[in-house]
Amino acid sequence: MNIYDFKSLTDSIHTSLSVNLSPSAVTIIEFIIIAFAFMMLFTLLGLILVYAERKIAAFFQLRLGPMRVGKWGIAQTAADAIKLILKEPLVTKNADKFLFNLAPFIIILSTFMALGAMPFAKGLHALDFDIGILYLTAVSSLGVIGILIAGWSSDNKYSLIGAMRSGAQVVSYELSVGLSLLTVVVLAGSLQFSEIIASQEAGWWIFRGHIPALIAFTIFMIAGTAETNRGPFDLPEAESELTAGFHTEYSGLKFAFFFLAEFVNMFIIAGIGATVFLGGWMPFHIGNWEGFNRIMDFIPSLFWFFGKVAFLIFLMMWFKWTFPRLRIDQLLRLEWKYLLPINLVNILFMAFIVLMGWHF
Amino acid sequence: MDKTALILFVISAIAIVGIGMIFSWIVAPKSKNAVKEEPYECGIPTKGTSFIQFRVGYYLFVIIFLIFDVETVFIFPWAVVMKSMGMTAFIEIVIFFVILGLGLLYAWKKNALKWD
Numbered sequence: 001m002n003i004y005d006f007k008s009l010t011d012s013i014h015t016s017l018s019v020n021l022s023p024s025a026v027t028i029i030e031f032i033i034i035a036f037a038f039m040m041l042f043t044l045l046g047l048i049l050v051y052a053e054r055k056i057a058a059f060f061q062l063r064l065g066p067m068r069v070g071k072w073g074i075a076q077t078a079a080d081a082i083k084l085i086l087k088e089p090l091v092t093k094n095a096d097k098f099l100f101n102l103a104p105f106i107i108i109l110s111t112f113m114a115l116g117a118m119p120f121a122k123g124l125h126a127l128d129f130d131i132g133i134l135y136l137t138a139v140s141s142l143g144v145i146g147i148l149i150a151g152w153s154s155d156n157k158y159s160l161i162g163a164m165r166s167g168a169q170v171v172s173y174e175l176s177v178g179l180s181l182l183t184v185v186v187l188a189g190s191l192q193f194s195e196i197i198a199s200q201e202a203g204w205w206i207f208r209g210h211i212p213a214l215i216a217f218t219i220f221m222i223a224g225t226a227e228t229n230r231g232p233f234d235l236p237e238a239e240s241e242l243t244a245g246f247h248t249e250y251s252g253l254k255f256a257f258f259f260l261a262e263f264v265n266m267f268i269i270a271g272i273g274a275t276v277f278l279g280g281w282m283p284f285h286i287g288n289w290e291g292f293n294r295i296m297d298f299i300p301s302l303f304w305f306f307g308k309v310a311f312l313i314f315l316m317m318w319f320k321w322t323f324p325r326l327r328i329d330q331l332l333r334l335e336w337k338y339l340l341p342i343n344l345v346n347i348l349f350m351a352f353i354v355l356m357g358w359h360f
Numbered sequence: 361m362d363k364t365a366l367i368l369f370v371i372s373a374i375a376i377v378g379i380g381m382i383f384s385w386i387v388a389p390k391s392k393n394a395v396k397e398e399p400y401e402c403g404i405p406t407k408g409t410s411f412i413q414f415r416v417g418y419y420l421f422v423i424i425f426l427i428f429d430v431e432t433v434f435i436f437p438w439a440v441v442m443k444s445m446g447m448t449a450f451i452e453i454v455i456f457f458v459i460l461g462l463g464l465l466y467a468w469k470k471n472a473l474k475w476d
Contacts, residue, residue: 027364031365031368034365034368035368035369035371035372035375038369038372039372039375039376042376085380085383085384085387085388086384086387086388086389087384087388088388088389088390088391089381089384089385089388090396090397091397092397092398092399093397093398093399094399094409101381104377104381105373105374105377105378108373108376108377109370109373109374109377111373112369112372112373112376113366113369113370113373116365116366116369126365126369127365127366127369133436134436152411154399154410155399155409155410155411156399156400156401156406156410157399157401157406157410158400158401159410160410160412160414164414164415164418165418167418167422168417168418168421168422171421171422171425172421172425174425174429175425175428175429175432178429178432179432179435182432182435182436182439185436185439185440186439186442186443187443189440189441189442189443189444190440191436191439191440243400243402248399248400249399249400252384252388253380253381253383253384253388254381256380257377257380328475329474329475332421332473332475333473333475336421336424336464336468336473337468337473340428340464341461341464344457344460344461347435347439347453347457348453348454348457351442351449351450351453352450354442354443355446355447355450
C-alpha cells in the first residue's frame with residue numbers, strides 16, 4: 001500500500017527546501033507551489049471536462065462531435081478558451097456594474113475552495129479539516145449567491161428568472177446533498193475526509209452500508225446533479241426558454257468563468273460521491289481474494305480516485321443527455337415531497353442499523 | 361497549516377478571476393455601440409427595467425429551506441457521535457425527527473410546498 005504514498009513526495013520537497021531556507025520562506029514557497037498546482041488543475045479540469053462533455057453528448061446523439069482542431073478535436077476547448085479571452089466583455093446599459101463584475105469572483109471562489117478539500121490520492125490532500133464535509137457543504141453553497149447576483153445585476157428578464165429558479169433549486173437540493181452525506185457519516189463516525197476514507201479500508205460504504213447507503217447514494221447523485229444546475233435540472237439556463245439563464249448577458253472571459261465553475265462543480269460533486277460512498281482512493285477489494293486484492297493494490301491511488309470520479313461524471317452526463325428537462329413545480333415537488341422525507345427516514349434506518357451493528 | 365491554507369485558497373481564487381479579467385480587458389477589442397448595450401431578450405426591444413419585485417413562491421421555498429438547513433446543522437454533530445453514544449443518541453434523533461417531520465407536514469398541509 002505504501003509504494004504510492006504521496007506523503008513521501010511532499011515530505012521530500014519539504015526537507016529539500018528546508019535545507020537552506022528559513023521556515024517562513026519554506027512555507028511561502030510551498031504555498032505558492034500549492035496555489036499554482038491548484039490553478040493549473042482548475043483550468044485543466046475545465047478544459048478536459050468540456051471536451052469530454054461535447055464528445056459524450058455527440059456519441060449519445062450518434063454524431064462525431066469536435067473533430068477539426070487537433071487529433072479527434074482534442075485541442076478544441078483550448079482554442080475555445082483563447083477565443084473567449086479575445087472576445088469583448090459586454091455590459092448592458094442599466095446593469096449594476098459592480099455586482100455584475102463581482103459575480104464571477106464569488107462563483108469561482110466557492111468552486112476553488114471546494115476543490116481544495118478534495119482528497120486526490122494517498123497523502124495528496126490540501127485542506128484536510130476535521131469538519132471536512134461541513135466545510136464543503138458550506139463553501140459550495142456560496143456559489144448560489146454568485147448566481148443570484150449575476151442574474152439580478154444583468155438587467156435582463158431572462159437572467160432574473162434563471163437566477164430565481166437557480167436560487168430555489170440549489171437551495172432546496174442542498175438539503176438532500178447534506179442529509180445523504182450524513183447517512184454515511186453516521187456509519188463512519190467522522191466528518192474528516194481522510195478518516196472517512198480510512199474507515200473504508202475493509203470495503204466501500206456503498207457495499208457495506210446495506211440498503212440505506214444505496215438509497216443515500218441515489219439521492220446524492222440526483223441532488224448533486226441538481227446542485228450543479230445540470231442534466232434534467234438545468235432550468236436556470238434552459239436554453240429553449242431563457243437563452244442562457246443567469247449568464248445571458250455575460251460574454252468573453254466572464255462567461256467562461258461561469259462555464260468553468262459549472263464543470264468543476266461537477267467534478268467536486270463526483271469527487272465527494274467517490275470519497276464518501278466509493279472509498280475515495282481506496283482500491284477495490286473483494287472479501288478474502290488475496291491475489292485479486294494484491295493486484296488491485298498495485299494500481300496507484302491517484303488512478304482509483306480519478307477513475308471513480310470519471311465514472312460518476314459520466315453518469316451525470318448520461319443523465320443530462322437521457323432525461324428531458326423538469327418543470328419548476330416538478331423539480332420542487334421531487335425534492336420536498338419525495339427526496340427529503342425519504343432522506344430523513346433513511347437516516348433513521350441507517351442509525352438503527354448502526355445501533356444494532358448490522359452493517360459489515 | 362490548514363487554517364492558513366484557507367486564506368491561500370481565497371487569494372488564489374480571486375487571483376484567477378482578477379488576472380483573467382485584467383488580461384482579457386487588455387487584449388479584447390472595445391467598441392461602443394448603443395445596440396450592443398441593450399439587454400438580449402431574443403431580439404425584441406426591452407420594456408422597462410428588470411429590477412422588479414418578483415414572484416413570492418421562490419422566497420417561500422427559501423424560507424422553508426432556512427428552517428431545514430438549521431436543523432441539518434444540528435444533525436451534523438449527532439451523526440459524528442451516533443456510533444459511540446448508541447441508544448441515547450438514537451432515541452434523541454427519533455424525537456428530533458418527529459418534530460422536524462411535523463414541521464414538514466405542517467408546511468405540506470398549508471400548501472407551502474405546492475407551486476401554483
